Amino acid sequence: MSSADSxxxxxxxxxxxxxxxDIEADSVPPGLSEDVIRLISSRKGEPEWLLAWRLExxxxxxxxxEPMWSTVRFPLIDYQSxxxxxxxxxxxxxxxxxxxxxRLLETYEKLGIPLAEQKRLAGxxxxxVFDSVSxxxxxxxxxxxxxxxxxxxxxxxxxxxxxxxxxxGSVVPYADNKHAALNSAVxxxxxxxxxxxxxxxxxxxxxxxxxxxxxxxxFERTLIIADEGSYVSYLEGCTAPQxxxxxxxxxxxxxxxxxxxxIKYSTVxxxxxxxxxxxxxxYNFVTKRxxxxxxxxxxxxxxxxxxxxxxxxxxxxILVGDDSIGEFYSxxxxxxxxxxxxxxxxxxxxxxxxxxxxxxxISTGHGQNTYRGQVRIQKGADGARNFSQCxxxxxxxxxxxxxxxxxxxxxxxxTVEHEATTSKIGEDQLFYCQQRGISAEDxxxxxxxxxxxxxxxxxxxxxxxEAQKLLGVSLEGSVG
Amino acid sequence: xxxxxxxxxxxxxxRAAGNEILRGLDLTVRAGEVHAVMGPNGSxxxxxxxxxxxxxxxEVTAGKVLYRGRxxxxxxxxxxxxxxxxxxxxxxxxxxxxxxxxxxxxxxxxVRKHRGLEELDAMDFLSLARRxxxxxxxxEKMMSRAINEGFSxxxxxxxxxxxxxxxxxxLSILDETDSGLDIDxxxxxxxxVNSLRSAERSMIVITHYxxxxxxxxxxxxxxxxxxxxxxxxxxxxxxELEEQGYAWIEGGAGAA
Ligand SMILES: Nc1ncnc2c1ncn2[C@@H]1O[C@H](COP(=O)(O)OP(=O)(O)OP(=O)(O)O)[C@@H](O)[C@H]1O
Ligand SMILES: [Mg+2]
Numbered sequence: 001m002s003s004a005d006s007x008x009x010x011x012x013x014x015x016x017x018x019x020x021x022d023i024e025a026d027s028v029p030p031g032l033s034e035d036v037i038r039l040i041s042s043r044k045g046e047p048e049w050l051l052a053w054r055l056e057x058x059x060x061x062x063x064x065x066e067p068m069w070s071t072v073r074f075p076l077i078d079y080q081s082x083x084x085x086x087x088x089x090x091x092x093x094x095x096x097x098x099x100x101x102x103r104l105l106e107t108y109e110k111l112g113i114p115l116a117e118q119k120r121l122a123g124x125x126x127x128x129v130f131d132s133v134s135x136x137x138x139x140x141x142x143x144x145x146x147x148x149x150x151x152x153x154x155x156x157x158x159x160x161x162x163x164x165x166x167x168x169g170s171v172v173p174y175a176d177n178k179h180a181a182l183n184s185a186v187x188x189x190x191x192x193x194x195x196x197x198x199x200x201x202x203x204x205x206x207x208x209x210x211x212x213x214x215x216x217x218x219f220e221r222t223l224i225i226a227d228e229g230s231y232v233s234y235l236e237g238c239t240a241p242q243x244x245x246x247x248x249x250x251x252x253x254x255x256x257x258x259x260x261x262x263i264k265y266s267t268v269x270x271x272x273x274x275x276x277x278x279x280x281x282x283y284n285f286v287t288k289r290x291x292x293x294x295x296x297x298x299x300x301x302x303x304x305x306x307x308x309x310x311x312x313x314x315x316x317x318i319l320v321g322d323d324s325i326g327e328f329y330s331x332x333x334x335x336x337x338x339x340x341x342x343x344x345x346x347x348x349x350x351x352x353x354x355x356x357x358x359x360x361x362i363s364t365g366h367g368q369n370t371y372r373g374q375v376r377i378q379k380g381a382d383g384a385r386n387f388s389q390c391x392x393x394x395x396x397x398x399x400x401x402x403x404x405x406x407x408x409x410x411x412x413x414x415t416v417e418h419e420a421t422t423s424k425i426g427e428d429q430l431f432y433c434q435q436r437g438i439s440a441e442d443x444x445x446x447x448x449x450x451x452x453x454x455x456x457x458x459x460x461x462x463x464x465x466e467a468q469k470l471l472g473v474s475l476e477g478s479v480g
Numbered sequence: 481x482x483x484x485x486x487x488x489x490x491x492x493x494x495r496a497a498g499n500e501i502l503r504g505l506d507l508t509v510r511a512g513e514v515h516a517v518m519g520p521n522g523s524x525x526x527x528x529x530x531x532x533x534x535x536x537x538x539e540v541t542a543g544k545v546l547y548r549g550r551x552x553x554x555x556x557x558x559x560x561x562x563x564x565x566x567x568x569x570x571x572x573x574x575x576x577x578x579x580x581x582x583x584x585x586x587x588x589x590x591v592r593k594h595r596g597l598e599e600l601d602a603m604d605f606l607s608l609a610r611r612x613x614x615x616x617x618x619x620e621k622m623m624s625r626a627i628n629e630g631f632s633x634x635x636x637x638x639x640x641x642x643x644x645x646x647x648x649x650x651l652s653i654l655d656e657t658d659s660g661l662d663i664d665x666x667x668x669x670x671x672x673v674n675s676l677r678s679a680e681r682s683m684i685v686i687t688h689y690x691x692x693x694x695x696x697x698x699x700x701x702x703x704x705x706x707x708x709x710x711x712x713x714x715x716x717x718x719x720e721l722e723e724q725g726y727a728w729i730e731g732g733a734g735a736a
Contacts, residue, residue, distance in 0.1 A: 393577070423576040427536055432573045435533050436587035436643065437561040437594065446586060450577035450626075 015272055015307075018242025021107045021212050025131065027086040030215060032079050034058060037185055040085045044154050044188070047161060057174035057184035064178040070341040071370045071402060072310045074246070074283065082248060084186045086131045086213040104130060112466075113208045113237070124235070125150055127191040127207040131216055137191075139203065148232075149194040150205050153221055156192035163194055167225055171254035171291045171318070179250040179285040179312075183219045187252070190220035195230040195261075204460055206235040209249075211271070211282070217248040224254070226261035228294065233264040235463055242272050244280045246309060251286045259294030259321065264302070266459050267315075268467050271307035276365075278337030281309025288315035292324035295350075300327040302458040304467040305340060314372065316345035319353035319381075326355040329455040333448075333471060334367025334399070343373040343404075348384040348414070357388040360452050362471075363399035370402040377414040384414040392422040393451045395444065423451075445471075483511040484548075486651055486682050487532075491543035493707075494531050501527045503707035504543065509651070512679040516693055516718060517686045519704035520726045525686045526570055528704065529655045532684075533567040534560050547651070561587075562594035564650030568640035568657045570686075575627040580639065583627050584609060588646055612645040616672040633660035641672045648676065653684045658692040670695030690722040705729045 028039050037058055041051040066076065088104060100115070108115050108128055115128055115138055125139035127150065143150050149160060156164050174184035191207040211218045226232055249271060255263050265288075274281025284307075290299035301315040317326025328344035346355035361369035375386045392401035405418055425447055433443030448471050449456075456464050487509040494502040501524045509515055517525055530538045531545065534557035545552040552560060575583070588608070589599040600608065613620060616638050628636050637657050644652055654673065658666055673683070673696055685696055693701075693715060701717040702709045703726070710729055711717065 421576070425575075428573045429575050431533075431535055431557060432569065432575065433583075433587075434557040435561050435567050435569075436583070436647070437558050437590035438583075438586055439558050439590075442586070442590075446578055446583070447575060450579070450582070453577075 015242055017111060017270065018272060019110070021103055023101065023103050023212070024089045025086045025213050026089050027083050027213065027216070030081055030083045032058075032082070032084060032186070036084055040186060040188060043085065044157070046157060049165065050157060053169070053174070054185050057181050058186075060175050061178060061181035061185055064175075064181055067178055070312055070372070071368065072312060072339045072341045074310055074339075077248060077283070079182075081215065083213065083216040084219070085188050086216040087188075088130055088212075104128075107210065107212070108208065111208065111210065124204045124206055127152060127205075129189055129191070129207055129209045129220055131211060131213050131218060143201070143203075143205075146199050146202065147196040148199060148201055149192065151192055153187070153190040153192050153223070156223070160192070160194065163225065164192070164223065167223055167254065167256055169254075171256060171289045172252050172287050176287060180252050180287040183221065183250045183252045183287070186217075187219045187221040190222045190251070192222075193224040193232060193234060195226045195232045197227045198229045199227075200230065201232040204233050204235055206237070208237050211247060211249065215245065215247070217250065219249075220251050222251070222253040224263055224265070225256045226258065226263050226297075228259045228261060231262045233266070233460060235266045235268070235460060237268045237270065237463075237466070242275075242280065246274075246281055246283055248283045249285070249308075251288075253286070253288040253315075255290030255299055257290065257292050257294060257297035257299050257324075260296045261294060262298045262300075263290060264300045265290070265315070266463055267301075267303040267305070268459075268463055268470065269303065269305045269307050269311070270470055273307045273338050274309040274336060276336050278309070278366075281338070282307065284308035284311045284313065286313040288313060289318065290316070290326070291318045292321050292326060292350075292353075294324070295321040296323040297321050298325040298327075300325075300329075300458070301344070302329040302455065303331070303342075304455070304459070304470065305330070305332040305342060306467075306470040308340075309338060311338075311340040311342055314343050314345055316347070317355060318347045318349065319355065319384075320349045321353075322350040323352050324350055325353070328355075328357045328359070329458045330359045331362070331452045331455045331467075331471070332360070332369055333362045333364075334369045335365045337366050339368045339370075341370040341372055343371045345374040345376070346386055348375075348377045348381040348386070351381060352383040353381055354384070355386045357386070357390075358454055359388075359390045360455055361390070361392045361401050362395065362448060362451065363392070363401050364395040365399060367399045368402070369400070370404065372404045372406075374406045374408070375416060376408040377411050377416065379410045381411050382413050384411060386414075386416045388416075388418045390418075390420045391451065392420075393425060393448070394422065395425045395448075397426070483513075483679070485509070486511050486548060488546040489543070492528075492531065492540065492545060493542040494527060494538055494540050496527065496530075496538045500541075501707055502531065505704070505708055507702065507709060509682050509684065511682055513699045514677065514683045514685060514696060516698040516701045516715075517684060517704055518688065518701065518718065518721055520729075523705045524707045525704050526655055529567055529570075529653045529684070529686060532560075532651075532653055533557060533565060558590070561647075562591050566644050566647055566649030566652045568637075568644055568652065568654040570655040570659075572628050572636045572640055574629045574631075576629055578627055579624055580627050581606070581609065581623040584623075584643060584646055587643065591647055609646065612642055615645055615675060616642050617668050618642055634662060634665050637661055638665065638669060641669050645672055645676065650680065651682050651684070652676070653686070655686045656688065657685075658687050658689060666692065667695065690718045693718045703729070
């Protein structure tokens with residue numbers, strides 16, 4: 001294989017998760033209206049306050065313009081053609097995992113996420129979200145012994161309404177942006193985590209999101225609350241079938257860390273990216289934000305974004321508590337015609353707050369990769385520090401990388417550092433590797449892996465393995 | 481001398497970006513021999529090296545190139561490398577993000593695997609690399625840096641020779657490895673190259689200067705001009721060129 005072929009190959013890698021599960025769905029008709037929202041809410045048997053909140057969000061959404069400031073380009077979304085709720089048909093209330101439709105279990109097994117008791121991944125509890133609903137949550141009982149609540153969002157609304165009501169929208173208000181407003185109006189499920197005071201969560205908690213039904217949007221919400229002195233590591237993964245139509249995924253994630261609490265949130269995003277011509281793929285418009293509410297709390301985001309036709313997300317930290325810490329580690333790969341506009345916001349409010357941003361953008365094929373970051377040091381944030389590093393890797397001649405770092409410093413005692421590099425991998429580099437006996441494909445993997453190492457090492461082991469596979473990176477390169 | 485013919489080039493014509501660069505080049509290299517190739521700027525020396533190594537974009541339009549009896553033109557560049565062809569680049573490229581050590585280990589193991597040898601683990605490789613680094617007096621710190629990134633001109637050349645010493649190629653092509661080296665480095669690099677000389681290994685040394693050939697004494701010296709070998713001789717030819725330059729070449733230096 002010549003080096004040009006190999007560059008081409010990397011740019012058009014196959015999507016192995018594109019199958020469709022044939023299962024009957026209970027859906028609402030396409031389109032968005034107050035009636036649809038009422039319908040979703042009643043299907044889920046929600047309390048009145050939540051319906052009222054949804055409707056407020058919807059009314060606000062109607063008045064909001066589409067966000068046009070990012071560099072991503074796509075035709076306007078026809079919100080009336082989307083199905084806002086689709087759930088696989090199953091028995092009313094599941095008593096155990098044995099009652100889950102075997103086709104669903106099979107789906108997750110095919111995706112490498114076995115849910116059945118005997119086959120579960122050791123040390124990882126999974127909430128499996130299929131289209132609009134959570135179909136299973138593993139290790140719930142074990143976790144509850146420690147007082148840890150890990151369940152679907154719907155269950156949380158039923159079983160822990162006070163916690164949900166207190167924190168829902170407290171980090172991402174529905175009026176934050178158009179996509180967040182839409183999510184607040186129609187969100188169907190997602191995951192809920194509460195870790196009580198002083199508890200260190202003994203296993204990784206994870207949610208695996210799967211879009212299956214056609215013409216359906218997925219709108220899930222995740223809410224994680226880490227009480228004083230607790231620790232939790234949470235992972236999310238996502239895939240979708242291969243289709244020629246674009247599908248919308250507009251999620252909201254809210255994290256709250258109280259005094260000395262730590263939340264580590266990792267994402268491996270592998271939604272269907274569309275084909276080589278740019279047909280199909282997921283529009284991944286996500287609002288993720290964490291609030292370091294308590295003193296010396298810490299929130300760390302790590303993301304590996306390899307999928308989606310368009311990625312639009314900026315996992316952020318609001319550093320309210322003194323001495324709190326925010327981190328953002330990101331790898332975004334765009335191949336074919338994919339577009340990614342991603343980055344973070346670090347808002348320093350408390351004294352001696354610290355943040356670290358490490359962003360690695362890889363573009364290949366016709367991929368376009370944008371880093372957009374904001375570091376804001378508020379007036380009262382004495383001694384705040386930020387370090388940001390944004391590196392771009394261009395593989396081949398047709399792709400692009402763009403960086404828009406934005407610094408706002410309102411306190412003279414703050415220290416802010418920003419570094420940025422752009423490197424190009426062309427045929428000369430590949431030929432150099434080949435001349436040393438390394439195939440062009442291995443050379444690309446080696447270069448990509450070397451480039452991402454700093455971020456991949458932040459991922460929990462199981463996820464690092466997965467992420468490397470997605471980046472087409474050989475495992476050997478990761479260690480040593 | 482009648483040792484095995486390692487490389488046989490006959491009537492080689494090659495072009496790059498639509499330009500005819502090599503126009504009927506003949507060259508025979510036997511096992512154990514060192515051939516120096518000299519000639520004016522732009523005469524096609526690097527192009528010859530690129531043809532042998534299989535650089536994409538350099539197209540062979542006529543003639544044949546046999547390496548150990550096999551048609552080299554049909555082999556992928558990495559296969560040629562694994563079969564023992566090594567090119568020390570005139571302009572080694574920088575590869576960000578990949579450490580020199582990791583790269584060298586990957587290369588050494590790719591070659592070893594091809595030869596049916598066991599792959600070296602990190603510890604074994606490190607001790608091998610250390611030995612070879614001593615040979616070219618290279619600082620160990622260079623190993624944890626990205627390949628050639630920020631290396632000085634001389635450091636890049638030294639790194640090429642280090643790679644060569646580790647990969648132990650059968651046919652090494654050194655493209656102006658001496659340019660950019662200070663006097664001491666020239667001695668050190670030459671020692672590294674000479675340590676690889678043996679009855680089985682051959683070298684094609686491309687250079688502009690006689691002084692390299694004081695250190696690496698060639699069996700044959702060729703003058704490449706206008707895409708052809710226009711003169712060949714023993715090591716004295718290099719001395720003569722040093723004195724006379726290339727004005728004597730018919731049709732002017734490197735006329736293309
Ligand atoms: N890819 C290419 N595209 C266009 N022209 C090329 C290309 N490669 C080589 N050439 C041209 O071919 C001629 C020979 O180049 P080559 O690099 O082989 O010369 P050289 O003998 O190595 O010169 P020097 O002594 O300066 O290193 C030059 O005129 C060069 O510009
Ligand atoms: Mg040259």
